[in-house]
Amino acid sequence: MLRFVDRAATAVGSRYFVAGAMARDLLLVNTFGLPSGRATRDIDFGVAVESWEQFQALKGALIETGQFDAAPRQAQRLIWTGPDSRASILVDLIPFGGVTSEGKRLAWHPDKDVVMNVAGFEEALESSLRLKIEEDLVIRVASIPGLAVLKLIAWQDRRHENDKDAADLLLLLTNYADAGNLDRIYGEELSVLEGVQFDLELAGAELLGRDAARICHEQTLHQLQSLLGSEQLVDQLARQMNRTSFIDEAQVEWAANLLQRFRRGFLGG
Numbered sequence: 001m002l003r004f005v006d007r008a009a010t011a012v013g014s015r016y017f018v019a020g021a022m023a024r025d026l027l028l029v030n031t032f033g034l035p036s037g038r039a040t041r042d043i044d045f046g047v048a049v050e051s052w053e054q055f056q057a058l059k060g061a062l063i064e065t066g067q068f069d070a071a072p073r074q075a076q077r078l079i080w081t082g083p084d085s086r087a088s089i090l091v092d093l094i095p096f097g098g099v100t101s102e103g104k105r106l107a108w109h110p111d112k113d114v115v116m117n118v119a120g121f122e123e124a125l126e127s128s129l130r131l132k133i134e135e136d137l138v139i140r141v142a143s144i145p146g147l148a149v150l151k152l153i154a155w156q157d158r159r160h161e162n163d164k165d166a167a168d169l170l171l172l173l174t175n176y177a178d179a180g181n182l183d184r185i186y187g188e189e190l191s192v193l194e195g196v197q198f199d200l201e202l203a204g205a206e207l208l209g210r211d212a213a214r215i216c217h218e219q220t221l222h223q224l225q226s227l228l229g230s231e232q233l234v235d236q237l238a239r240q241m242n243r244t245s246f247i248d249e250a251q252v253e254w255a256a257n258l259l260q261r262f263r264r265g266f267l268g269g
Contacts (some may be wrong), residue, residue, distance in 0.1 A: 028175055032178060045093050104117045149220065154221065173262055242256070
């Protein structure tokens with residue numbers, strides 16, 4: 001499926017990256033051997049397009065392969081059937097770039113009755129990592145700081161619907177130190193580790209906050225500064241994190257501590 005998307009995006013001149021749970025697992029599980037999060041049956045792609053015509057050309061190219069079907073009533077969604085129709089996967093193509101407003105809002109063409117916040121997608125593409133899937137297939141995957149930015153934006157928009165974004169963000173906070181950052185933490189960022197009494201998870205969370213802020217453009221940075229500057233929203237996010245992961249009441253503050261360290265890193269201490 002990744003090969004088909006890569007070919008179609010190249011053919012229509014669109015840059016793309018893998019986002020969501022697939023990106024999370026390609027990095028945490030397949031690259032660093034860390035625990036996976038919740039299972040999912042869909043794969044998200046951010047696709048940079050200059051116009052709705054280019055986006056429709058991408059969808060059309062995928063459908064013409066015979067491996068994808070258009071999903072009813074959902075403009076962003078295709079259904080991958082592949083060689084085995086019993087193993088269908090939902091594929092979401094999220095356009096950004098020339099089709100978004102100045103406020104990073106996407107009003108779905110043609111009715112424009114569904115509006116989506118795509119702040120952070122440009123930053124996620126710019127900071128994405130090139131990952132070799134096979135010898136002749138290299139794809140771009142959102143980095144962990146890019147995923148953290150996207151998860152925060154998504155949580156702000158749909159926090160009343162479910163706890164999925166809170167759970168995913170907690171997984172990133174918990175594992176960032178072990179996701180290729182130990183040398184940094186014990187070297188150039190040793191002061192962060194010393195500031196949390198040599199707790200690697202807390203140091204990783206603060207470092208992730210710094211790295212996430214570093215990749216943000218001004219508008220996205222302001223959105224997330226507003227979110228993380230709100231005690232009410234941060235408390236709500238921490239409570240959702242706790243609900244997703246902890247049973248032992250003795251550990252119930254752990255997610256909140258991780259989030260506060262991320263917040264400290266993002267807001268500059």
